[in-house]
Amino acid sequence: MSDSHIQVTTLIEPCGLDEHPDCGIRDVLTRVGDKWSVLVIVELASGIRRFRELQRGIDGISQRMLTLTVRRLERDGLVTRTVYPTVPAQVTYELTALGSSLTDLVKQLADWSLDHRETIGRSRAHYDAQHPDNEIH
Template sequence: MSQGHMEVTALLEPCGKEEHPDCGIRDVLTRVGDKWSVLVIVELASGTRRFRELQRAIDGISQRMLTLTVRRLERDGLVARTVFPTVPAQVTYELTDLGSSLTHLVKQLADWSLAHREDIANSRTDYDVANPDHTIH
């Protein structure tokens, strides 16, 4: 591992174990790279959303998974949760400055995914034909 790489990970040190110099990067990528987190960040990049608006906008996410995702993103400082004292309570979510700094990277990943989804689908088909007994999905 390069010295520069170790210096970057040393700044994060979530696990602090010397034998895991990449754990800082892994920890952050685990959160930011999670499919639901990416979709929440993409949705919030357009502005503040209520919980139900997020749930409707993100196809396939359950209420429980959305709750866990926004809580994790809030814990990591990427999303701000605001509760308004109404009956029933209204809750909104928005990206923090830190979360907003991710949007250009997430957008690039989303754009790349859209541009190459057909290539990836073709590669998967070719692989499946060449390896009929595989269990990779």
């Protein structure tokens, strides 16, 4: 093992051990790391959005999935939902300070994904050619 690997593993306490049965990492990453949550955070990083604006900005998300996603993000304190007393009611969504603190990390992940998508695509094609019966997609 390299020195840097040893240094990193000693800085991060492993979850799931007797002394760390549930450190909370999995729970938080499940929320902020899911596909739709990341895309909602990216969309809201540009500012306040109405529901339909969010839906138009996130290709492929259904109304139901967007509703669930923004409710979960609101519950976690990452998004604020504001209802205005109009007819029909106008609802807007915006990132909280906590949600905004994620935007730099999400942007880094998005940038990394764009920088490496072709390499990953080639790796997938190579793997699939070497394993024609694989069911991994």
